[in-house]
Amino acid sequence: MLRVRLSSCRQPYTPSFRHFSSSRPHQKQRLVIIGSGWGGYPLLRGVDKKHWDVTVVSPTNYFNFTPLLASCAVGTLEFRSAIEPVRRYTPQVTAYQAWCDSIDWTRRVIECTPATPSPPWSDKSEPDKFTLRWDKLVIAAGAYSQTFGIPGVKEHAHFLKDVKDARAIRTRILECFEQAMQPTMSDVERRNLLNFCIVGGGPTGVEFAAELHDLLHAEFAVHYPSLAKLAKITIYDVAPSILGSFNRNLVEYAEKTFSRDGISILTSHHVERVEAGKMFVKQQGEVPFGLLVWSTGLAPNPLISSITHLKKDVGAKSLLTNDHLNVIGATDGAADPDVWAIGDCAQITGAILPATAQVANQKARYLAKILNKLARNPDHQAQPFKFENQGSLAYLGNWKAIYDTDKDKLLGPESGRVAWLLWRSAYFTMTLSLRNKILVPMYWFLNWIFGRDITRF
Ligand SMILES: Cc1cc2nc3c(=O)[nH]c(=O)nc-3n(C[C@H](O)[C@H](O)[C@H](O)COP(=O)(O)OP(=O)(O)OC[C@H]3O[C@@H](n4cnc5c(N)ncnc54)[C@H](O)[C@@H]3O)c2cc1C
Incomplete structure (x- = not known):
């Protein structure tokens, strides 16, 4: 956090x-x-x-x-x-x-x-x-x-910047499902707990929504079948569109993919205040949530x-x-x-x-x-720094991604499975230690075969 x-x-x-x-x-x-x-x-x-x-x-x-x-x-x-x-x-x-x-x-x-x-x-x-x-x-x-000073964000939202944040989010997702499973819960309470809100439609917010969608539609659909149907993922952004830094065609592809997968995108929406378990959106009024992930920049x-x-x-x-x-x-x-x-x-x-x-x-x-x-050589005269843009990637869930790059590159902007393969190979290549170069594909493989771990401890 x-x-x-x-x-x-x-x-x-x-x-x-x-x-x-x-x-x-x-x-x-x-x-x-x-x-x-x-x-x-x-x-x-x-x-x-x-x-x-x-x-x-x-x-x-x-x-x-x-x-x-x-x-x-x-x-x-x-x-x-x-x-x-x-x-x-x-x-x-x-x-x-x-x-x-x-x-x-x-x-x-x-x-x-x-x-x-x-x-x-x-x-x-x-x-x-x-x-x-x-x-x-x-x-x-x-x-x-960045929280833009919106009251309650620091206290009640989750950020995603550190592995500790990822752990807190994972615990909270599982907690929401176990709470919603209790026989004492009403249907309204269940829907509120399973309302997952993400504020910020940049690559981090989008990728988290996509990963959460994969979890809900794979493991949770099997292990919490009645609850998975009630779960809802919504991305909020003040801007008129998500993924502002990506090329327009790729943004449209992402929007269509999310709409097919049941992820709602509410652009031009302003969160005014956050309290425990609810936020207040100018265009919607009170929105109860089980988990709020906040990713609105730096x-x-x-x-x-x-x-x-x-x-x-x-x-x-x-x-x-x-x-x-x-x-x-x-x-x-x-x-x-x-x-x-x-x-x-x-x-x-x-x-x-x-x-x-x-x-x-x-x-x-x-x-x-x-x-x-x-x-x-203390007198060494260095060349100035030059940035080599290797393009931008964002995972969209369900083994699809988008890849944006300069038009003059051999591999132009891509979407779908090809971009997903690029996404996985890019992050596998960038992984730094030999240990993680072995662990990352191993977990991808293990979770593909046996499913993600859904224990909460
Ligand atoms: C969830 C997520 C996904 C991302 N995905 C991508 C991606 O796919 N591709 C991409 O290009 N970029 C991505 N980014 C952006 C990228 O992570 C950042 O641009 C990058 O981390 C910046 O590096 P940095 O070293 O400046 O800051 P950081 O990586 O944030 O590191 C800052 C370091 O400084 C330490 N620190 C902070 N304050 C102090 C202090 N007062 N004293 C001492 N140490 C301090 C911190 O603990 C940390 O170790 C992502 C970011 C997030 C949060």
């Missing part, structure tokens, strides 16, 4: 911070990476640990393979196949499970709060903060989920909001960088040669790219190459 850390991000630097750095001797330069997502983790993998003393700071000790989270949320894949442990690289890397609260640019330290609880013998409610010194710093802290990370002296984009969601991904001073406009920003918390001045794993991953690999060259 969304973790709001505004208070800690406002925490000023105080001398009570304890200073730590790697225990290794410092003939190597200290590279500190903030975040272990699509920006931080591929960088951690790619950077030459023989030349850099690498420290990663992240509140999770794993990397989320986000494109597979919707599959995990319905049991098509097991949770462990969509994450990679950050500690795979220890002892070459020092990893702290902690939040970076703020950056002290003068002292070149980051100020952190452990993301682990205080030890049981401590009488402090918060664990001791600490600082880390850097020679080179990479900011890859990503973004938060809000700035509080760490990025706490940075005031660097250039940001319109709306101040992301740090602006030059085309070598170095951050830029807000007043002097000068690029900082020792600090980079990548992923959802960064944009290149004049070349705004979508906030996707594809972009974050390409920037991370570019930066790893630069850092490896800089370690051998």
Whole structure:
């Protein structure tokens, strides 16, 4: 679930911070990476640990393979196949499970709060903060989920950004069915519990709706036959159409597929307020739900909001960088040669790219190459970053998908089974470790043969 850390991000630097750095001797330069997502983790993998003393700071000790989270949320894949442990690289890397609260640019330290609880013998409610010194710093802290300040969303909706969110959603879906099964439930209560609402018609909302549809029409139709008929999936969006970034023909294909599969799409609908088990939609009034999944884009990370002296984009969601991904001073406009920003918390001045794993991953690999060259030759002059668009994919359920790409590519925009094959092969190829390259197809195969696991524990 969304973790709001505004208070800690406002925490000023105080001398009570304890200073730590790697225990290794410092003939190597200290590279500190903030975040272990699509920006931080591929960088951690790619950077030459023989030349850099690498420290990663992240509140999770794993990397989320986000494109597979919707599959995990319905049991098509097991949770462990969509994450990679950050500690795979220890002892070459020092990893702290902690939040970076703020950056002290003068002292070149980051100020952190452990993301682990205080030890049981401590009488402090918060664990001791600490600082880390850097020679080179990479900011890859990503973004938060956007709620537009709509009351009740943070409290009563589920987000889908982390494997923990996928687990909470899976538990809730099963809970809704078991609750609805109770003999004490009225038909109205059953329908309310089995009303699954998704707010946000972007690729994440659409893929979750599709995966949920597969679960309802495969396993739940067999194991809860009377209830599966009552279940309803609805996608809400304020925009006039879903999948705004996809080509119009593909959007129409997705809409037709969803309409045939019984997934409702309510565009130009505004959610005004959310309460426990119900939301209030301007065009519909009160809508009871069993599960509400919220996926309406990105809000700035509080760490990025706490940075005031660097250039940001319109709306101040992301740090602006030059085309070598170095951050830029807000007043002097000068690029900082020792600090980079990548992923959802960064944009290149004049070349705004979508906030996707594809972009974050390409920037991370570019930066790893630069850092490896800089370690051998501090005067290395790098080429600017160039994004190679490999197209966009979205799963639509029932072994169908859409694939959008530039017209001049060999394989043009595709829909249906061919796109589904591309979708599966793309994510199988992108899966990072050998372990997950074995686990992901294995779970696809096992669930195809035996069905998804529907136990709740
Ligand atoms: C469900 C879902 C499906 C997606 N599917 C696709 C897809 O199919 N294709 C695609 O291209 N993109 C997809 N995306 C988008 C993609 O995941 C993001 O664009 C990508 O994760 C951005 O990478 P990032 O490293 O900037 O941020 P993240 O991957 O979000 O990582 C940010 C990291 O920073 C850490 N962090 C946050 N705050 C702090 C702090 N204060 N201190 C230290 N660490 C911090 C976080 O814990 C995390 O480790 C999807 C996103 C979601 C949520």
